Amino acid sequence: MISALERFWLLGTQGKPARLVRQIALSNQIGILGALATLPYQVFYLLYDIELYWPVFVCNLVFMAVYLAVPLINRRGDHSRARNLVLINGCTQIFVVTFFIGGGAGIHLFYFAIGSIQALIFRRHHSWLLVAVLAGVIALFMICEFVFTEGVTPLPPAMVPFIFTISVIGTMALSGSFSHLFRTEIDRAEERLIRNNRDLEKLSTTDQLTGLANRRSLDQFLASADLPGGIASAQPLSVLMCDVDCFKPYNDYYGHQAGDDCLRRIAQTLTDVVRRPTDLVVRYGGEEFVVVLPHTAEADASVIAERVREAVDQLQIPHAASTVADHVTLSIGLSALGREESRRAAQVFSRADQALYEAKTQGRNRVVVGT
Numbered sequence: 001m002i003s004a005l006e007r008f009w010l011l012g013t014q015g016k017p018a019r020l021v022r023q024i025a026l027s028n029q030i031g032i033l034g035a036l037a038t039l040p041y042q043v044f045y046l047l048y049d050i051e052l053y054w055p056v057f058v059c060n061l062v063f064m065a066v067y068l069a070v071p072l073i074n075r076r077g078d079h080s081r082a083r084n085l086v087l088i089n090g091c092t093q094i095f096v097v098t099f100f101i102g103g104g105a106g107i108h109l110f111y112f113a114i115g116s117i118q119a120l121i122f123r124r125h126h127s128w129l130l131v132a133v134l135a136g137v138i139a140l141f142m143i144c145e146f147v148f149t150e151g152v153t154p155l156p157p158a159m160v161p162f163i164f165t166i167s168v169i170g171t172m173a174l175s176g177s178f179s180h181l182f183r184t185e186i187d188r189a190e191e192r193l194i195r196n197n198r199d200l201e202k203l204s205t206t207d208q209l210t211g212l213a214n215r216r217s218l219d220q221f222l223a224s225a226d227l228p229g230g231i232a233s234a235q236p237l238s239v240l241m242c243d244v245d246c247f248k249p250y251n252d253y254y255g256h257q258a259g260d261d262c263l264r265r266i267a268q269t270l271t272d273v274v275r276r277p278t279d280l281v282v283r284y285g286g287e288e289f290v291v292v293l294p295h296t297a298e299a300d301a302s303v304i305a306e307r308v309r310e311a312v313d314q315l316q317i318p319h320a321a322s323t324v325a326d327h328v329t330l331s332i333g334l335s336a337l338g339r340e341e342s343r344r345a346a347q348v349f350s351r352a353d354q355a356l357y358e359a360k361t362q363g364r365n366r367v368v369v370g371t
């Protein structure tokens with residue numbers, strides 16, 4: 001039942017921007033709830049004395065038809081007309097019904113429900129427009145309260161408190177439902193926003209090809225350290241700069257797609273070998289990877305670097321165009337900082353880069369420790 005209603009009040013919202021969706025959904029909701037709120041009164045007129053109350057009964061039928069037409073008008077894309085129509089219909093209905101049955105029934109209390117949603121239903125709420133509409137609603141309320149006290153077909157006095165109670169409950173239920181529905185909409189929009197932000201954040205810090213952290217992520221990692229341009233002090237730290245050997249010939253020989261697959265496998269191998277949660281494996285550039293090993297001194301870092309090199313070696317990815325081996329190999333430059341050394345990120349990286357250069361010039365497929 002609820003989901004059928006929901007589908008009905010979402011008519012016309014498909015593909016529309018969020019702000020417009022709220023306006024459309026809200027006018028549809030007023031239409032549906034307006035029609036539903038009229039039902040108990042109609043039942044009363046019908047069962048109690050339809051001969052006396054037929055004029056108000058017939059008018060209500062027209063108002064209900066207009067309410068239910070609102071989602072259909074929204075589906076046609078005529079959103080402003082739908083919104084204006086539902087508001088005018090609601091105000092007129094309260095006015096006409098009070099004219100017939102008198103102010104004692106409290107029907108004009110529904111003006112409170114209408115007043116309470118003004119700011120929500122106009123997309124760009126100009127304050128002058130809100131004030132004008134609210135002034136109009138208040139004027140209508142006053143007329144109902146002070147002019148239509150009796151009504152042309154008044155309710156039997158014994159029924160007045162009963163109908164008045166229904167009106168009070170109806171007004172509260174309607175205002176509460178609108179607030180609840182609107183709140184639900186805002187919660188959904190907020191959740192969407194948070195999810196999108198999280199996705200964007202992940203996208204901006206992740207390398208699309210390998211799924212590793214990217215260079216931006218590395219910069220953030222380094223910037224989160226407690227020295228300007230440096231890395232948290234008082235603990236040793238090592239950086240491995242890894243570069244696939246003869247990768248250009250690999251691409252040329254096997255094709256770019258195979259090159260991508262090769263990089264993915266190497267990335268996976270790096271994450272398999274470097275497993276401490278505080279470590280960071282980054283795709284630094286094309287075929288270059290960086291591994292940051294916090295709390296790791298040179299001796300341990302050398303062991304890890306050798307493990308990384310070996311693991312890639314053992315993948316035995318064929319490389320017929322390599323000058324080093326018949327399979328893909330990795331050169332690694334290692335830069336380690338002791339506890340007491342000054343810690344500037346740029347310095348650690350240039351030292352690792354220099355060591356990598358040494359590894360390349362010494363014949364590749366090796367680990368060189370920077371000094």
Ligand SMILES: Nc1nc2c(ncn2[C@@H]2O[C@H](COP(=O)(O)OP(=O)(O)OP(=O)(O)O)[C@@H](O)[C@H]2O)c(=O)[nH]1
Pocket residue numbers: 209243244245246247248249251255256257258259260263285286287360364
């Ligand atoms: N398939 C693929 N290739 C890439 C990607 N990024 C960079 N490359 C290629 O990696 C190659 C790197 O070549 P070079 O920098 O000359 O290095 P190399 O051939 O590995 O030589 P050495 O490092 O000296 O052993 C270039 O041909 C780039 O086009 C990528 O995302 N996918």
